[in-house]
Amino acid sequence: MHELARGFANCHRIRVRYADTDQMGVVYYGNFLTFFEVGRTEYLRSAGADYKTIEATRVTAAVIEARVRYAAPARFDDELLICTRVAEMGRLRFRFEYAIWREADCTLVASGHTEHVLLQHDSLRPVRVPDEIRGSIERFEAAARSRAPAAASAAVG
Amino acid sequence: MHELARGFANCHRIRVRYADTDQMGVVYYGNFLTFFEVGRTEYLRSAGADYKTIEATRVTAAVIEARVRYAAPARFDDELLICTRVAEMGRLRFRFEYAIWREADCTLVASGHTEHVLLQHDSLRPVRVPDEIRGSIERFEAAARSRAPAAASAAVG
Amino acid sequence: MHELARGFANCHRIRVRYADTDQMGVVYYGNFLTFFEVGRTEYLRSAGADYKTIEATRVTAAVIEARVRYAAPARFDDELLICTRVAEMGRLRFRFEYAIWREADCTLVASGHTEHVLLQHDSLRPVRVPDEIRGSIERFEAAARSRAPAAASAAVG
Amino acid sequence: MHELARGFANCHRIRVRYADTDQMGVVYYGNFLTFFEVGRTEYLRSAGADYKTIEATRVTAAVIEARVRYAAPARFDDELLICTRVAEMGRLRFRFEYAIWREADCTLVASGHTEHVLLQHDSLRPVRVPDEIRGSIERFEAAARSRAPAAASAAVG
Numbered sequence: 001m002h003e004l005a006r007g008f009a010n011c012h013r014i015r016v017r018y019a020d021t022d023q024m025g026v027v028y029y030g031n032f033l034t035f036f037e038v039g040r041t042e043y044l045r046s047a048g049a050d051y052k053t054i055e056a057t058r059v060t061a062a063v064i065e066a067r068v069r070y071a072a073p074a075r076f077d078d079e080l081l082i083c084t085r086v087a088e089m090g091r092l093r094f095r096f097e098y099a100i101w102r103e104a105d106c107t108l109v110a111s112g113h114t115e116h117v118l119l120q121h122d123s124l125r126p127v128r129v130p131d132e133i134r135g136s137i138e139r140f141e142a143a144a145r146s147r148a149p150a151a152a153s154a155a156v157g
Numbered sequence: 158m159h160e161l162a163r164g165f166a167n168c169h170r171i172r173v174r175y176a177d178t179d180q181m182g183v184v185y186y187g188n189f190l191t192f193f194e195v196g197r198t199e200y201l202r203s204a205g206a207d208y209k210t211i212e213a214t215r216v217t218a219a220v221i222e223a224r225v226r227y228a229a230p231a232r233f234d235d236e237l238l239i240c241t242r243v244a245e246m247g248r249l250r251f252r253f254e255y256a257i258w259r260e261a262d263c264t265l266v267a268s269g270h271t272e273h274v275l276l277q278h279d280s281l282r283p284v285r286v287p288d289e290i291r292g293s294i295e296r297f298e299a300a301a302r303s304r305a306p307a308a309a310s311a312a313v314g
Numbered sequence: 315m316h317e318l319a320r321g322f323a324n325c326h327r328i329r330v331r332y333a334d335t336d337q338m339g340v341v342y343y344g345n346f347l348t349f350f351e352v353g354r355t356e357y358l359r360s361a362g363a364d365y366k367t368i369e370a371t372r373v374t375a376a377v378i379e380a381r382v383r384y385a386a387p388a389r390f391d392d393e394l395l396i397c398t399r400v401a402e403m404g405r406l407r408f409r410f411e412y413a414i415w416r417e418a419d420c421t422l423v424a425s426g427h428t429e430h431v432l433l434q435h436d437s438l439r440p441v442r443v444p445d446e447i448r449g450s451i452e453r454f455e456a457a458a459r460s461r462a463p464a465a466a467s468a469a470v471g
Numbered sequence: 472m473h474e475l476a477r478g479f480a481n482c483h484r485i486r487v488r489y490a491d492t493d494q495m496g497v498v499y500y501g502n503f504l505t506f507f508e509v510g511r512t513e514y515l516r517s518a519g520a521d522y523k524t525i526e527a528t529r530v531t532a533a534v535i536e537a538r539v540r541y542a543a544p545a546r547f548d549d550e551l552l553i554c555t556r557v558a559e560m561g562r563l564r565f566r567f568e569y570a571i572w573r574e575a576d577c578t579l580v581a582s583g584h585t586e587h588v589l590l591q592h593d594s595l596r597p598v599r600v601p602d603e604i605r606g607s608i609e610r611f612e613a614a615a616r617s618r619a620p621a622a623a624s625a626a627v628g
Binding site: 191 | 495500501502503504505508531533534535536537538539540541544585
Binding site: 017018019034037038041050051052076077 | 489522
């Protein structure tokens with residue numbers, strides 16, 4: 001497991017595009033929410049609960065909150081590692097946490113979280129997290145913890 | 158009628174956002190297709206055939222071609238004038254043309270066109286342009302020409 | 315003053331573009347940070363401290379944190395009112411707060427904040443907020459409060 | 472070599488993000504210019520003339536024209552293959568051509584081209600394509616043709 005990935009069940013590599021930058025010469029601050037989305041999608045795929053399948057059941061995961069802390073600028077062509085975990089999973093809402101690293105110099109670029117509720121596609125009424133999805137995520141998080149018990153505690157300390 | 162708008166039935170003003178720029182310090186080249194979309198939407202609204210209403214009839218305007226010629230860079234906070242006309246309207250396809258000007262110095266920033274077909278929302282089969290929409294657009298273009306006969310020929314010459 | 319603008323020194327109207335939407339049929343969650351940027355830029359322009367001028371002094375306002383709370387979906391062609399205020403201004407950092415309303419039905423769509431530090435363009439070292447900018451913002455906020463004393467307290471209550 | 476890549480010196484795989492889609496449920500038409508940019512960047516990297524290095528020499532590749540033909544919709548989570556070649560290279564301008572395929576069903580999603588000139592970063596004056604870059608690209612294209620002589624002619628026929 002990658003050193004930077006400690007405490008995160010999934011990591012995914014992307015490369016910064018020219019389109020991602022702004023005239024300050026760095027990644028535009030709003031685009032980190034797109035990077036979080038990529039992390040979330042790849043997390044769910046790895047956990048065996050991919051988002052396309054979830055949407056096919058006429059359920060939609062609405063975002064109710066997003067937060068980003070910007071630690072260092074990311075630049076065109078940087079390779080970034082998006083690390084993702086599910087930090088909380090209640091009956092109706094759940095929270096993803098993210099850390100984005102530049103691999104070349106092991107610099108933390110950004111971190112943050114998003115909170116979600118599941119909604120029925122048509123009525124937009126809240127839906128309980130289905131047992132199948134909950135189970136996939138819990139098993140995925142447990143497997144990550146068992147792979148790296150020291151790492152998990154290191155992330156806390 | 159604005160001098161720069163000659164030969165175009167509709168013009169709409171926008172301001173360049175920081176998000177639109179890239180690290181070259183100018184508007185990212187792909188964002189001009191968003192500006193064309195804004196021009197198209199405002200054109201249809203002004204012509205009395207607004208796009209939200211069109212989509213509500215379960216018809217979708219698919220883009221089959223887009224072309225942009227970049228004449229001069231646009232920068233953060235520039236006020237741009239997006240001028241739009243319908244240049245051709247066949248039974249099944251139609252073409253919008255655009256010119257984008259920076260108002261401060263009357264500089265042409267970009268021009269281009271998009272070609273569209275109407276599709277049924279579910280089957281994605283081509284649909285004839287409805288008489289009502291065709292009528293709205295023809296009247297709108299005719300009114301623009303009658304407002305500015307000299308201007309229209311000037312645009313050609 | 316617009317009823318929805320209570321407690322905010324500046325409001326600015328935008329219209330949702332097709333490009334802003336995603337396949338859920340609503341504005342993509344990351345694009346609200348672009349809307350916040352538009353609010354911030356227009357706030358500074360109205361306060362007489364516009365951002366292009368700030369950047370021309372080789373100072374850059376870096377975002378160190380952003381938070382969005384999503385209250386209701388916004389859709390294509392919605393007219394949104396972006397209300398902006400400066401909530402805190404320390405020696406080195408300051409915080410903008412935002413509320414985005416759909417005007418048609420007076421629905422709060424999103425709210426949130428961003429935190430910024432000023433950096434020297436080349437060294438990327440923190441810079442104190444220049445007195446001139448600080449003065450402009452303080453006068454602008456004071457003028458807003460004096461225009462709407464009841465409103466300001468209503469926003470708290 | 473991948474069957475779909477015939478006649479193209481470089482291919483690069485991406486996955487459609489949720490952020491790329493619009494309310495029609497497909498990739499927003501403007502985002503294909505971002506996909507072309509990704510193809511171009513990866514082409515240059517593979518050819519040994521990567522764009523970050525080019526920009527470091529204070530030379531900028533400005534786009535003067537872009538054209539996209541939309542053949543089939545691309546959807547969220549589709550894996551796309553962006554195939555890129557340099558089709559013309561004059562003294563002052565050069566042209567990239569692109570074909571974007573959905574791998575799962577070998578469907579052509581979009582094709583098009585972009586035309587570029589090199590500019591000095593500060594003066595924005597046109598610059599001749601440096602011999603080193605020209606050489607890298609010519610060798611890269613020649614190597615691609617020698618790998619697939621039948622394929623190249625098949626692409627023409």
